[in-house]
Each structure stands twice: as C-alpha cells, then as structure tokens.
Amino acid sequence: MKFFVDTADIADIKELAETGLLDGVTTNPSLIAKSGRDFMEVTKEICGIVDGPVSAEVVALDHETMMKEAETLRKIADNVCIKVPLTIDGLKTCKKLTNDGTMVNVTLCFSANQALLAAKAGATFISPFVGRHDDNGFDGMALIEDIVTIYSNYGFETEVLVASIRNPVHVLQSALIGADVATMPPAVIKGLFKHILTDKGIEGFLADWAKTGQTIPTA
Numbered sequence: 001m002k003f004f005v006d007t008a009d010i011a012d013i014k015e016l017a018e019t020g021l022l023d024g025v026t027t028n029p030s031l032i033a034k035s036g037r038d039f040m041e042v043t044k045e046i047c048g049i050v051d052g053p054v055s056a057e058v059v060a061l062d063h064e065t066m067m068k069e070a071e072t073l074r075k076i077a078d079n080v081c082i083k084v085p086l087t088i089d090g091l092k093t094c095k096k097l098t099n100d101g102t103m104v105n106v107t108l109c110f111s112a113n114q115a116l117l118a119a120k121a122g123a124t125f126i127s128p129f130v131g132r133h134d135d136n137g138f139d140g141m142a143l144i145e146d147i148v149t150i151y152s153n154y155g156f157e158t159e160v161l162v163a164s165i166r167n168p169v170h171v172l173q174s175a176l177i178g179a180d181v182a183t184m185p186p187a188v189i190k191g192l193f194k195h196i197l198t199d200k201g202i203e204g205f206l207a208d209w210a211k212t213g214q215t216i217p218t219a
C-alpha cells in the first residue's frame, strides 16, 4: 500500500520524505489556506521534495475553467496530479486530462456509484473520504470495500486512495481491504510507528546493555 501525506506543511513533508516511506502528497484548498503559503509556490516546493504524485486541486466549478486551471497546475512539475471534484464537470475534465496522459485524482467521493463513474472517466486515483463519511453516520470502510470490489469486478486501473483518514485503525482496515493508497495527516503516519511495547522493550534492552559496560564501535 502506498503512503501519501495529506498536508501542505513543508517541514512535515520533509521529515516524512526522509524516512523513505512516503510515496506522494495530497493537498486541498483548506490545507493550502492552513499553510499560509502561495499555492503555486508551495506546490512547486512539495513537488521538488517528493518524487511521487502531488495532488493540486482546481477550484473552478465549470469544465472550461477547470481545464484552464489544470493547464497552469500541470506546468508546475511532472509529478503534479490534478485534483478535480466528483461532479459532471469534474469528470469531463478528468476524462480529457487522463486522455492526454495527465494524472488525475477525483476527490470528494462519497458513494460507490460515484467511484464507478470516476473509473469510467479514466481517473488515476479515486478519493473516498472515510472520516467525513463516518462523521455523518455512514460506514466509511464499507464504502472502500464496495469500491475495491467493483474495480476488481471490471479490472479498472483507477487506484483507490483512501482519504479523510482520522486514525491508525482506518489505515489498518484500508490495508486489509486492499486499498491502493492511504493519504494521512502527518500525525497519523507518525503514530503508525509507535507502540508502547516497542518503547518499553528498548528501555529494557538499554538498561541491560548499560550493565555490560560495552559500546559498539561506530568509527
């Protein structure tokens, strides 16, 4: 499963990229606003840190203007992935861009039928929002299962990118279902490394090691 980070915070992206475990980045207009940075500038900087896809979202609602915005965004770097909303105009834009070989992430997906449409439009990624689904009394993970089943039934190549992840259990469930990508806030990715027994184990081993009075030569 690929790991994307869902942020426009450069310090967090750099820190996670250094682990060698980061496969891409997703942003959205809210995350750009939170960063306080210029959209074009920060997107270019992110594209230079991570080799994988960096999603940058259009803000127009009509197909024609979406295409113009996408034209500007795709010039930023080769690894820009144009993010479009799951609307008729968004999917028209998706179809046109992917026909031209541009990566497209279709965002704000809340039903399996929407995901089916996005796959038919040739989306590179579909982003079902599990956290927001759960928040509204639906079962976010059931949605992921349905999409994975439908894509496998028809051999669609669109990757299922689980978005709006809130906790490590969402990540675990996504992996068990076989989703292709999880995009997570930095804190959730960092939380995946942690286990109380790992910390306790290190503490115990180091206490015993100190008793030996030995060191491992490092030069």
Ligand code: E4P
Residues within 6 Å of the ligand: 006, 026, 027, 028, 107, 127, 129, 131, 132, 163, 164, 165, 183
């Ligand atoms: C995905 O691409 C979105 O940016 C994101 O996952 C939204 O998550 P939220 O529901 O926490 O805002």
